[in-house]
Amino acid sequence: MISLPDFPWDxxxxxxxxxxxxxxGLVDLSVGTPVDPVPRSIQDALASVSEIPGYPTTxxxxxxxxxxxxxxxxxxxxxxxSADAVLPTIGSKELVAWLPRLLGFxxxxxxxxxxxxxxxxxxxVLLAGASLLxxxxxxxxGPQKPAMIWLNSPSxxxxxxxxxxxxxxxxxxxxxxGVIVVSDECYLSLGWESxxxxxxxxxxxxxxxxxxxxxxxxxxxxxxxxxxAGFVTGDPALVARLLExxxxxxxxxxxxxxxxxxxxxxxxxxxxxxxxxxxxxxxxLRKALQDSGFRVDHSEAGLYLWxxxxxDAWKTISWLAERGIIAAxxxxxxxxxxxxxxxxxxxxxxxxxAAAERLTS
Numbered sequence: 001m002i003s004l005p006d007f008p009w010d011x012x013x014x015x016x017x018x019x020x021x022x023x024x025g026l027v028d029l030s031v032g033t034p035v036d037p038v039p040r041s042i043q044d045a046l047a048s049v050s051e052i053p054g055y056p057t058t059x060x061x062x063x064x065x066x067x068x069x070x071x072x073x074x075x076x077x078x079x080x081x082s083a084d085a086v087l088p089t090i091g092s093k094e095l096v097a098w099l100p101r102l103l104g105f106x107x108x109x110x111x112x113x114x115x116x117x118x119x120x121x122x123x124x125v126l127l128a129g130a131s132l133l134x135x136x137x138x139x140x141x142g143p144q145k146p147a148m149i150w151l152n153s154p155s156x157x158x159x160x161x162x163x164x165x166x167x168x169x170x171x172x173x174x175x176x177x178g179v180i181v182v183s184d185e186c187y188l189s190l191g192w193e194s195x196x197x198x199x200x201x202x203x204x205x206x207x208x209x210x211x212x213x214x215x216x217x218x219x220x221x222x223x224x225x226x227x228x229a230g231f232v233t234g235d236p237a238l239v240a241r242l243l244e245x246x247x248x249x250x251x252x253x254x255x256x257x258x259x260x261x262x263x264x265x266x267x268x269x270x271x272x273x274x275x276x277x278x279x280x281x282x283x284x285l286r287k288a289l290q291d292s293g294f295r296v297d298h299s300e301a302g303l304y305l306w307x308x309x310x311x312d313a314w315k316t317i318s319w320l321a322e323r324g325i326i327a328a329x330x331x332x333x334x335x336x337x338x339x340x341x342x343x344x345x346x347x348x349x350x351x352x353x354a355a356a357e358r359l360t361s
Contacts, residue, residue, distance in 0.1 A: 004126055008119055008332040015321040022324025027355040029344045030326040032156070032303050034223040036277060036348075039270040042222060045263035046256045056255035058247045060088040060231070064258045067265040068216075068231055075268070076188060078200045080207065085236040087243055088253040088261065091228035092186050092217035096120045099182065100128035100148060102245050103238070109147040116333045118156045118184070134334055138173050148180040154187040154196050154301035157333050157342035161194045161301050167204045175211055180238065186217035186230075189271060190278060193300035200234055209235045220303055221271055222264035229253065229261045278303060281345045281352045288356035289343065297340065305343045306330075316341050323358040 012030060020026045059065070065083040072078035089095040097120050100111050109130040113121040117134070125132045135141060149170065153162035167183075174181045183199035197204065200214045213234040219225040233239065246252070253261075264270070286296055286305055294307045309316050313329035320327055320341070327344070330337025347355070 002126060002129070004123060005119070009328070012317070012326060012328075015317050016326050018318075018321040019324045019326045022358075024324055024354055024358070027325045027347060027351045027358070029347055029355065030328045030342075032220065032344050032346050034219065034225050035346055036223050036274065038223050038227075039264075039267060039273075041267050041270060042224065042260045042263045046227070046260040049256050049259045052255055054255075056252050056258060058087075058252045059243055060086065060253065061255075061258055061262075064088060064262050064265075067262045068233065071265040072198070072200070072233070075271075076198050076201065078198050079202055080209065081200060081233055082236055085209075085239045086231055086233045087239050087246070088258060089215075089230045089232055090251060090253055091219060091225075092184070092215050092230035093120055094228075094251070095215055095230065095232055096184065097124045097127060098251075099242075100124050100130055102242055103148065103180065105130045105147045110144055112141065112146045112149040114150065114152055114155065114334075116155070116158055116330070116337045117150070117152065119332060121150050121152075138170065145177055146179055148182060149174060150182055150184065151199065152184040154190065155298070156184075156187065156302060157304050157328070157330070157337070157340075158297065158306040159299035159302040159304055160306075161191065161196045164197050164201075164203050167197065167199060168206075171199070171205050171212065175208060178211065180211050180213070182213045182215065184215045186215065186220060187302040188216070189221045190275065190303060191301040192279065192282065196301050210237070211235055213238055218261060218264045221274060222267075223274065224260065224264060227257050227260055229257050229264070231261075277349075278345050281347070281349065284352055284356050285343065285345060288359040292359040303345050305345070306340055307343050308340045310339060313338055313341050325355050325358060 065086040068086045069081055069083050106129045111125045111130050112133045112135050115134045115136045185198055188196050198214055199212055213232055215232050217230040289307050297306050299305050313331055317329050328342040330340035
């Protein structure tokens with residue numbers, strides 16, 4: 001049996017109990033789950049095909065794949081991606097967890113993940129039986145040749161954005177050596193102080209998509225966490241390999257969700273409205289954190305404020321819990337996150353205002 005780490009958020013139970021006892025109630029900023037309503041256009045699209053009884057296609061409808069290609073072009077300047085190279089996924093987390101194994105990696109293969117990273121990257125390597133290395137630079141690899149490198153820009157949890165030059169360097173190095181590069185771009189639409197660039201942007205790869213994959217999610221940008229709606233795209237040969245395995249494994253996005261994804265990828269007004277909500281909450285919460293003695297590092301994009309009081313993360317978690325606030329300790333994301341906490345923007349305006357008041361009172 002594969003040995004996996006304990007689920008990190010279970011360790012917050014004691015602190016959540018303390019925070020829940022606050023007279024003003026709990027403000028839970030520990031997870032990135034959406035709280036705002038699913039746009040009506042998406043709800044209507046979901047219901048519009050609810051009578052269809054047959055199995056959906058693993059590859060997704062042509063309309064969905066075309067909508068994804070157009071959204072990538074329109075929203076992020078991505079050109080040259082074929083609709084045949086778009087593959088819907090059951091959210092992005094399942095793909096992150098299973099991708100090394102789906103690509104055939106295992107014992108003797110090295111997978112590189114960011115030094116501070118979403119825990120599921122590590123879980124995916126363990127599920128595949130491969131070896132893990134945390135590194136943010138190619139220099140840290142030394143003479144080793146990995147099978148696969150994970151990038152995450154904008155980062156969860158730090159909100160850091162990787163620049164074009166950095167991305168270009170990684171792509172060039174990897175393509176010279178036949179190394180697969182996968183970029184988790186779930187927060188690509190949520191740039192605040194800098195504009196995130198996709199791994200698949202022409203300025204990064206110069207027209208060569210071989211060995212490159214980008215993972216996208218509609219959970220954050222369209223409030224579709226409950227729908228489990230994401231997709232992967234990039235190198236047509238790699239996507240074809242993934243499609244073949246997923247057909248055999250029955251890893252299929254439900255047909256109504258596929259229709260909802262078309263609406264989400266088409267409705268730019270809904271995306272703009274949701275961005276505005278997060279931006280307003282970010283301004284309120286960031287000021288309150290800084291006014292109460294926190295330093296906010298990186299955090300130029302995404303849904304989190306990577307914050308520190310220059311002390312052990314669990315001490316900060318305790319301090320916040322006494323004020324009725326729960327966040328995620330940086331240790332969830334790797335050893336170098338030990339003095340930071342990840343504070344999410346995914347709470348209602350009222351709860352964000354309550355947190356700000358408690359932080360500064």
